[in-house]
Amino acid sequence: MKLLIFTFVGVVHLLSLGSGKAIHKASTPQKTFKEIQEEIAGYTDVAKAIINLAVYGRAQNRSYERLAHLVDTVGPRLSGSKNLEEAIQLTYQSLKDSGLENVHLEPVKVPHWERGEESAMMVKPRLYKMAILGLGSSIGTPAEGITAEVLVVNSFDELQRRAIEAKGKIVVYNQPYISYATSVKYRVQGAVEAAKVGALASLIRSVASFSIYSPHTGNQKYQDGVTKIPTACITVEDAEMMSRIASHGTTIVVNLKMGAVNYPDTDSFNTVAEITGSRHPEQIVLVSGHLDSWDVGQGAMDDGGGAFISWEALSLIKDLGLRPKRTLRLVLWTAEEQGGVGASQYYQLHKVNISQYSLVMESDAGTYLPTGLQFTGSDKARSIMEEVMSLLRPLNITQVFTKGEGEDINFWIQAGVPGASLLDDLNKYFFFHHSHGDTMTALDPKQMNVAAAVWAVVSYVVADLDEMLPR
Amino acid sequence: MKLLIFTFVGVVHLLSLGSGKAIHKASTPQKTFKEIQEEIAGYTDVAKAIINLAVYGRAQNRSYERLAHLVDTVGPRLSGSKNLEEAIQLTYQSLKDSGLENVHLEPVKVPHWERGEESAMMVKPRLYKMAILGLGSSIGTPAEGITAEVLVVNSFDELQRRAIEAKGKIVVYNQPYISYATSVKYRVQGAVEAAKVGALASLIRSVASFSIYSPHTGNQKYQDGVTKIPTACITVEDAEMMSRIASHGTTIVVNLKMGAVNYPDTDSFNTVAEITGSRHPEQIVLVSGHLDSWDVGQGAMDDGGGAFISWEALSLIKDLGLRPKRTLRLVLWTAEEQGGVGASQYYQLHKVNISQYSLVMESDAGTYLPTGLQFTGSDKARSIMEEVMSLLRPLNITQVFTKGEGEDINFWIQAGVPGASLLDDLNKYFFFHHSHGDTMTALDPKQMNVAAAVWAVVSYVVADLDEMLPR
Numbered sequence: 001m002k003l004l005i006f007t008f009v010g011v012v013h014l015l016s017l018g019s020g021k022a023i024h025k026a027s028t029p030q031k032t033f034k035e036i037q038e039e040i041a042g043y044t045d046v047a048k049a050i051i052n053l054a055v056y057g058r059a060q061n062r063s064y065e066r067l068a069h070l071v072d073t074v075g076p077r078l079s080g081s082k083n084l085e086e087a088i089q090l091t092y093q094s095l096k097d098s099g100l101e102n103v104h105l106e107p108v109k110v111p112h113w114e115r116g117e118e119s120a121m122m123v124k125p126r127l128y129k130m131a132i133l134g135l136g137s138s139i140g141t142p143a144e145g146i147t148a149e150v151l152v153v154n155s156f157d158e159l160q161r162r163a164i165e166a167k168g169k170i171v172v173y174n175q176p177y178i179s180y181a182t183s184v185k186y187r188v189q190g191a192v193e194a195a196k197v198g199a200l201a202s203l204i205r206s207v208a209s210f211s212i213y214s215p216h217t218g219n220q221k222y223q224d225g226v227t228k229i230p231t232a233c234i235t236v237e238d239a240e241m242m243s244r245i246a247s248h249g250t251t252i253v254v255n256l257k258m259g260a261v262n263y264p265d266t267d268s269f270n271t272v273a274e275i276t277g278s279r280h281p282e283q284i285v286l287v288s289g290h291l292d293s294w295d296v297g298q299g300a301m302d303d304g305g306g307a308f309i310s311w312e313a314l315s316l317i318k319d320l321g322l323r324p325k326r327t328l329r330l331v332l333w334t335a336e337e338q339g340g341v342g343a344s345q346y347y348q349l350h351k352v353n354i355s356q357y358s359l360v361m362e363s364d365a366g367t368y369l370p371t372g373l374q375f376t377g378s379d380k381a382r383s384i385m386e387e388v389m390s391l392l393r394p395l396n397i398t399q400v401f402t403k404g405e406g407e408d409i410n411f412w413i414q415a416g417v418p419g420a421s422l423l424d425d426l427n428k429y430f431f432f433h434h435s436h437g438d439t440m441t442a443l444d445p446k447q448m449n450v451a452a453a454v455w456a457v458v459s460y461v462v463a464d465l466d467e468m469l470p471r
Numbered sequence: 472m473k474l475l476i477f478t479f480v481g482v483v484h485l486l487s488l489g490s491g492k493a494i495h496k497a498s499t500p501q502k503t504f505k506e507i508q509e510e511i512a513g514y515t516d517v518a519k520a521i522i523n524l525a526v527y528g529r530a531q532n533r534s535y536e537r538l539a540h541l542v543d544t545v546g547p548r549l550s551g552s553k554n555l556e557e558a559i560q561l562t563y564q565s566l567k568d569s570g571l572e573n574v575h576l577e578p579v580k581v582p583h584w585e586r587g588e589e590s591a592m593m594v595k596p597r598l599y600k601m602a603i604l605g606l607g608s609s610i611g612t613p614a615e616g617i618t619a620e621v622l623v624v625n626s627f628d629e630l631q632r633r634a635i636e637a638k639g640k641i642v643v644y645n646q647p648y649i650s651y652a653t654s655v656k657y658r659v660q661g662a663v664e665a666a667k668v669g670a671l672a673s674l675i676r677s678v679a680s681f682s683i684y685s686p687h688t689g690n691q692k693y694q695d696g697v698t699k700i701p702t703a704c705i706t707v708e709d710a711e712m713m714s715r716i717a718s719h720g721t722t723i724v725v726n727l728k729m730g731a732v733n734y735p736d737t738d739s740f741n742t743v744a745e746i747t748g749s750r751h752p753e754q755i756v757l758v759s760g761h762l763d764s765w766d767v768g769q770g771a772m773d774d775g776g777g778a779f780i781s782w783e784a785l786s787l788i789k790d791l792g793l794r795p796k797r798t799l800r801l802v803l804w805t806a807e808e809q810g811g812v813g814a815s816q817y818y819q820l821h822k823v824n825i826s827q828y829s830l831v832m833e834s835d836a837g838t839y840l841p842t843g844l845q846f847t848g849s850d851k852a853r854s855i856m857e858e859v860m861s862l863l864r865p866l867n868i869t870q871v872f873t874k875g876e877g878e879d880i881n882f883w884i885q886a887g888v889p890g891a892s893l894l895d896d897l898n899k900y901f902f903f904h905h906s907h908g909d910t911m912t913a914l915d916p917k918q919m920n921v922a923a924a925v926w927a928v929v930s931y932v933v934a935d936l937d938e939m940l941p942r
Binding site: 074126297437441 | 539540543544545546596597599602681682683684685707708711712715716719768769902903906907908910911912
């Protein structure tokens, strides 16, 4: 990592620091909006300095290169795996080496599922090996696999209508891709719905907006009282093919083998680093992404990018010699993919201090060219965020959308803390998501520079304002 | 196939047939260009009828559905494989069932290569299984594979500069994708160039304009006097990753196993069907695509689409009750992917009649939305083709580009016969080309309808003109 740790000694004098002025202002509770507007306008030069350093200066491509180094070294980082724990330890050391403060690990018990060997062979009407990816938490099959006739349906509704045909079969879902939010229910609930009508296994069309014969994995959920059956995703191509074949009345038989095993929970960690606040160190602006990933590809996009632009935000601020009044806390979550396991644990541990959280931020939807910020909070807080985003006019990225969200910050948002997530160009996101294609090749260092600049400006300014964001 | 064979009894009376008039004209050798212009303008209604039938009428989606039925039934169709011979026999029968004339098979000896089991495992700096596709005609490795250090280069020039480092290694080519024509030389010659400097094997970045971790296969060529070494394509992602790792001075070791075997040539066939000419049955307009494919995906795009819009062109003409003066000959080539093997054999057999060939046509670069026609021929012939293409004004597809080409018609073009190839939207072509992603999902039936309409109008009108195209 040595090559990748930049130092920026002597950059501070270049800046006409808005924050410098802010530090010496008296804290005046309950400022008027006009006063806050003026205060935020005072950060114009700081914002420019951050942008210049991140996008045009010596920090260019740093988040990409740090991430490439990690994922090329470790590979993908599934909850419960040695890879994930190696990644956490390496990142912990790198955060310390990069000079951040209060670098520490917070223990979390996480799920440990391994996919093992898996295969799906169409044995009728012809012999054809399909690409599959078993779904997280799925049980395996017997060693000889499950060999059964296939019932292809396009929707849960069709499954209900044809429930009588499903008994003893492998249900293949060929649901169209509408949107991730809409279509992902087939991945999550497909096994349960198929089991309810007596199916032996389910194969689900990958939840992807485009495919080059790419299976996509992800989590699925069993339901108490419903038989657990093995479940995997197949490619869009094979789902469409089986749908065509079945539509001619031709019988399809598939042999599905999955060596998946659910082991007892194992030890993992949320990884934390800070720039401690100068005036209100107990008050927090939380910046985050998750360090775990699925076990295919490199987990570069989901969520290496989000985790590493979050680290980069703190690095940029530190490089410029800035120290906000409030503490900027970087949290790299563990086991997000299994349902925000690390984030849930963090919330349980830290919610006692919820009144001290000014803003929780998460980047977990790509680090492509940012469109703006998604935000949840009171109208007054939203108006303030709009002012903060106006500082990003040099990048022409100033929009504040409804609504801030993220598996890892929703706990806080639901409890009333203002929350922000990065919105970026999602055009290709679901090409790669949870697939072998989630690698460094899918990322663009220049876009990551811009995303990091947005992330740094927002987190720094909110952490340095005289007042916490109103709720 | 029964469901897919449409009949169009009673369509003829709808047409005010330009061709009808033409049949009764006297044959007037050496017409002036103005006379030819007028003659072609007489086909305006015929062209509209073809377009209406193909794009808006009962023939809509027929070429897509016929192709889906074949490739879903048979799968991919590699030269030398049982799949290919099954596809040829099924297609032969379907051509007969569809009422075309002189349906027959012409024997060809074709290469028989099988990939067998194959794998590439990075064993240093960490254990990581890479996706590969061995290249056509490559030899295999010993059963235990070849385990060697990797030398990553970005170009043949770099390989030359670092020749001394290549001895005893596996050469990984991480050449950028410039264009298919430019970049494919790494796939074709990579093994030979690596062997010349003492490498044990070569792994080549797939020749693809975009990747979701998709390896692409294709042909490669050994050279007399140069040691044959095993060679395969890896994904863009893994080539870039190994390049990054190597750039930090880290040693990479790979174990490559390939069960590839070259068997003696086997029996195959070019598949031929006709609409026999009414006045000059011995004169030919040849319409073609190839029926063989690589052994991955479904060979739907390359070249199922081209083959089946060529069949569709004859079907459209037949459905409209049209019979051109010259013979329209459909040829579905075998073993194109191994270097135009079927087409070479056809040329040897038929070149004695070369003076009777008015035009040779090939569609082998996708059947996406057509841009126009690529054409090679004399200036006078080009002017005539521009007039013919003007008949496609209702589709706004009228352009004639330089130069007509295709592995299977180049023999004739080089010998002076006018040649035309379909040019279409190639945006996604090299996403899927020679990969597992070359399936029906990659095709659009509506775009195939348009491509078939262009193909039918051009082939029919040229076959029906009073005079052959001038050379």
